[in-house]
Amino acid sequence: MANEVVLLNFQPSPYATRVRIALAEKGVEYERKEEDVFNIKSELLLKMNPIHQKVPVLIHNQKPICESLIIVEYIDEVWNHHSPLLPSDLYQKAHARFWANFIDQKIFPIGSKLWTSPSDEAKKAAKELVENFKTLEQELGEKPYFGGDNFSFIDLALIAFSSFFHSFETLGNFSMEAECPKIVEWANRCLERESVSQSLFDKFQTHEAVLGIKKMLGLDS
Amino acid sequence: MANEVVLLNFQPSPYATRVRIALAEKGVEYERKEEDVFNIKSELLLKMNPIHQKVPVLIHNQKPICESLIIVEYIDEVWNHHSPLLPSDLYQKAHARFWANFIDQKIFPIGSKLWTSPSDEAKKAAKELVENFKTLEQELGEKPYFGGDNFSFIDLALIAFSSFFHSFETLGNFSMEAECPKIVEWANRCLERESVSQSLFDKFQTHEAVLGIKKMLGLDS
Known part of the structure; x- marks a missing residue:
C-alpha cells in the first residue's frame, strides 16, 4: 500500500x-x-x-x-517499527493516556485565559496554571522524561505547549524556573531532540501572536 | 497472575x-x-x-x-479474548476514538447546563445539544450500532448518558423522538443488552437528582 x-x-x-x-x-x-x-x-x-x-x-x-x-x-x-511513543505494557499505556489527558485539560485551556480573559480571571488562571505545572513536576520526579528514560507520549503531549511557556510567565507574572525548575530542565532536555526543536514554533513569534489576540479582544489595557 | x-x-x-x-x-x-x-x-x-x-x-x-x-x-x-470494543483496524480505531471524544465534549458538558445554568444559557445549551444529537444521528446513519453490526466503543460511550435523555428533553423542552428518532431507536436497541440495561441508572431517579441539583443552585424558578 x-x-x-x-x-x-x-x-x-x-x-x-x-x-x-x-x-x-x-x-x-x-x-x-x-x-x-x-x-x-x-x-x-x-x-x-x-x-x-x-x-x-x-x-x-x-x-x-x-x-x-x-x-x-x-x-x-x-508506524510501529521504531520509536514507540506509547508503552506496550497496558497499565503504563493507561497511565500515559491519563497524563496526556491531564495536560489537555489543565495546561492550554487554563494558560490561554491569560490572554483571553479579564484580569481578575486571568490572575486566578495564572495561579491555577502554576499549580498544574507543579502537579506535572511531581509526576516527572527525578526521571529524565515522563515515561522514564525515553522521550514518549506524555513528553510529546506537553512539549508542544512549550512555545507558550514564555507567554505564560510574562502574562501570568511568574517564573517557571522558580516554580517548577524540573519542568524547565525537562523542556530543555526535550529541545535537544531534532524532532522537537524543528517542530516547535518560535516562542517570541508565539508571544507576538498572543499579544495580538489579547489586543483584538480589548484586553490589552 | x-x-x-x-x-x-x-x-x-x-x-x-x-x-x-x-x-x-x-x-x-x-x-x-x-x-x-x-x-x-x-x-x-x-x-x-x-x-x-x-x-x-x-x-x-x-x-x-x-x-x-x-x-x-x-x-x-x-480482557481481549472476546467482545472487542475497539476495532482492530487502526483507522477504524482512530474513528471510534474521535466520536467517543466528540461525545465527551458535546453531550454531558452541554446537556448538564440545562440544570446548572441560568435560563438564557440553558436555552442556548438545549439548542446546541439538539444539534449535537443530530450530528450523532448523521454519523449513525442506517447502521444498527455506531461501529456497524455490533455494539462497541462509541455505543458504550454514548449509551451511558441515556439515563439523562429524559432530563435533557424535559428541561430542554424538546423531543428526542422528533429531533433524532434514529438515536432513540439505537438507544432502545442498546437497552436490549443485559450489559447495558443492568448498568444504567434509572431515568426517573436520575431526573430527581437533576432537579435536586437545580434547586440547590437556586435555579428552580
Whole structure:
C-alpha cells in the first residue's frame, strides 16, 4: 500500500506541533498543507474535518484522522517499527493516556485565559496554571522524561505547549524556573531532540501572536 | 497472575456506568465499592485518584486506572479474548476514538447546563445539544450500532448518558423522538443488552437528582 501522508497544518498551533513531532520521531515523509485558520478555511479542511473544522488533520491514503492525541496514537500504531511513543505494557499505556489527558485539560485551556480573559480571571488562571505545572513536576520526579528514560507520549503531549511557556510567565507574572525548575530542565532536555526543536514554533513569534489576540479582544489595557 | 478487580463506583455517574457496561460486556467479576461523591470521599478514592479525586476508578491488582474512556480502553486491551470494543483496524480505531471524544465534549458538558445554568444559557445549551444529537444521528446513519453490526466503543460511550435523555428533553423542552428518532431507536436497541440495561441508572431517579441539583443552585424558578 502506498503511504500518502498529508498534514493540514497551522505552524503556530501547539496541537499541530504534536503531530509534526510524532511524524518526525517516526521519520515519516509527508506533505504539509498550510491552513489560514484565522481567515478562510480551505475546502479540503472543511471536507476532511467537517465536525470541528480545525487543524491538525492527518490525511493518510485519502482518509482523515482528527484530534491531535488521536492522531499521535494512530501514527504510533501505524508506524510501529521504531520509536514507540506509547508503552506496550497496558497499565503504563493507561497511565500515559491519563497524563496526556491531564495536560489537555489543565495546561492550554487554563494558560490561554491569560490572554483571553479579564484580569481578575486571568490572575486566578495564572495561579491555577502554576499549580498544574507543579502537579506535572511531581509526576516527572527525578526521571529524565515522563515515561522514564525515553522521550514518549506524555513528553510529546506537553512539549508542544512549550512555545507558550514564555507567554505564560510574562502574562501570568511568574517564573517557571522558580516554580517548577524540573519542568524547565525537562523542556530543555526535550529541545535537544531534532524532532522537537524543528517542530516547535518560535516562542517570541508565539508571544507576538498572543499579544495580538489579547489586543483584538480589548484586553490589552 | 490473580485478577483482583475493584471498581470505585457511584451508581448515578454516567462515567462509572461506562465502566460497569465494559466489565459486564467482558464478563469480568469485580468488587464494587460505593463512593459518596457529594459528601466525604473515601481515603481509598483520595489515594487511588489523588489528581481528580473522582469516580470511576478501576483498581486492577492494586493499581488504579482513572478516567472513564481510558479505563474502558484498558479493559478492552486486558480482557481481549472476546467482545472487542475497539476495532482492530487502526483507522477504524482512530474513528471510534474521535466520536467517543466528540461525545465527551458535546453531550454531558452541554446537556448538564440545562440544570446548572441560568435560563438564557440553558436555552442556548438545549439548542446546541439538539444539534449535537443530530450530528450523532448523521454519523449513525442506517447502521444498527455506531461501529456497524455490533455494539462497541462509541455505543458504550454514548449509551451511558441515556439515563439523562429524559432530563435533557424535559428541561430542554424538546423531543428526542422528533429531533433524532434514529438515536432513540439505537438507544432502545442498546437497552436490549443485559450489559447495558443492568448498568444504567434509572431515568426517573436520575431526573430527581437533576432537579435536586437545580434547586440547590437556586435555579428552580
